[in-house]
Amino acid sequence: MKIEQLHQLFLQSKGITTDTRSVKTNQLFFALKGDNFNGNTFAWQAIKKSAGYAIIDEVKYAQNDRYIVVGNVLETLQQLARFHRKYLNIPILAITGSNGKTTTKELIHAVLRKKFDTAATTGNLNNHIGVPLTLLSMKRTTDFGIVEMGANHAGEIKHLCEIALPNYGYITNFGKAHLEGFGSIEGVIKAKSEMYDHIKAHKGVIFLNADDPVQVAQSSYEHSFTFGTGKNVDVKAEYLYDSQTAQVSIDNHLYKSTLTGSYNSVNIAAAICIGKYFKVNENSISQAIGSYIPTNNRSQIIKVGGLTLLMDAYNANPTSMKAALESFSKNPAKDKIVILGDMFELGSASAEEHQQIVLTLEKMDLAKIYLVGSNFFKTHSHKSNIETYETFTDLSEALKHQKPTQGYILIKGSRGMALERVLDVLREKN
Structure with a gap:
């Protein structure tokens, strides 16, 4: 089956599932494989629970025409997600970095949904499976997509960008994370910067923390929208911190938050910067930042x-x-x-x-x-x-x-x- 045909089935379905325990009527079940499981063996359960179709890659498990056999289920899921992203043709903002990317993604989502019908990565579904699922959760009514991208080895961000095709990108920072896979901090910088490479190649926009000299050196791109405490930035910020929570002052407007940790001031400033770029009004940004309450053991x-x-x-x-x-x-x-x-x-x-x-x-x-x-x-x-x-x-x-x-x-x-x-x-x- 061609991706175009599978996409038509997807549009007529109730969405995607990869877990037979949560199958809903008329969903498409993708029989993914892992180190300790083979989704093909569970496909019959999905069909029994009223899934519309089961996408499998081992023909021996196909029992009738509700089983769609493909070459590789994971690759098909990724191809379908890319096709759907192009079909929607909406702006996509990609976020990666060593630290703070999920919190920053949630803050940006809180700000942008004040103006747009916005869809964003749920939790930390930010890998080669999570990114396609995020894209496929976006509907024809979605105005704006926010996709978090995680990586623990070189080439992964490049691959995720080829699926999501982001128009905009933000890297929170380069830190000593996943050194086992990246080898060194230099490896981290090179791998995360694959997002910059994609954005530049497609003439998109990079959002940049101008106070981070390593990022400034890596970006070097004319289509950048910057924030920071120094001169010649698009959004000039002052970072404040009381006994518990992070705060940011921009143009004499104080943005208060419930986030602990002074390091979250930069995450807040990034969300404000991106909100201003997309012309979300000041009061809406302030409300979004102030009402965001972290969950899941984050700050x-x-x-x-x-x-x-x-x-x-x-x-x-x-x-x-x-x-x-x-x-x-x-x-x-x-x-x-x-x-x-x-x-x-x-x-x-x-x-x-x-x-x-x-x-x-x-x-x-x-x-x-x-x-x-x-x-x-x-x-x-x-x-x-x-x-x-x-x-x-x-x-x-x-x-x-x-x-x-x-x-x-x-x-x-x-x-x-x-x-x-x-x-x-x-x-x-x-």
Whole structure:
């Protein structure tokens, strides 16, 4: 079946699903494969649950004409998404970067939907499967699309751009993330800049943080719309920070937020910059920024009795970890406590990067520091306020015996550490 024909079936359907557990009537089921599963073997379940068609790539599973056999299901999904994107012919903004891309995407979405019927990546569905699903979630009524792109190896952003064909692009930053796949910070810069390469080749527009010299050097492009604290920028920003939340002042207008962490000021400024470029009015931008409430363990402020938790446990790498610590250390509150979990996907740099975090912590005025995970457990420190635990169970037992009741606690670690579990420990009654 040609992509044009499959697209017609898609337009007549109730959308795409890749999971038989959530099949809805008249959806198209794409039988994707993974390391430990073969979607072809579940296709019959999708049809039984009233899926319109099952797209498979192993002919032996085709039972009737409701099974569509293709060469490769994943490639077909990607081709269909690209075709649909061209069919809609709407502006697409792509976002990537080492840190803050999901929060920035949510802020930009909040701003742009004040003016446009906007569709954006849900959660962090930002890979070779998530990007096509995001594009296919866009409807004929959609005015504007926002697509988050993640990567852990070279060539991935290039591939995602070839699917989404973005007209606009923004890179949050270049940091020490996924070093195992990129090899070095230079590898990160080269891989993330594949978005810049695509935008330039297609004469699109780059949104640029002019305060970041590395990005300025990488972009070097006439069709850029800039923001920052220096001169000769399109949107001049002043970054402010009270005891808890990030704020930005532009043209004497103060944009307040509920986001913790001074590093979020740049994410806010990016959303304001993009909103101004697309002529969203000032009051609407301000309302969007002020009403955005982070979820899913990203820059959340959570109260537990006399404790104020700064929950930032969705992900972590050396760059984001240091930024969070530096911001937290400036908080004037007393009794500041830090709970940090291992940073993953750092490859051969892992031991050094974890030890560098410990050295950073030793210079800070913190009441107590808890480090958990096999990597942090191998670090060493001469400070008595730093405790290391190899497993979460060990940390949990320690917290139960010396549970803090007052103060501020920063909680941060890679997703695999699931440090949001600390909440349950702190909420337990002795």
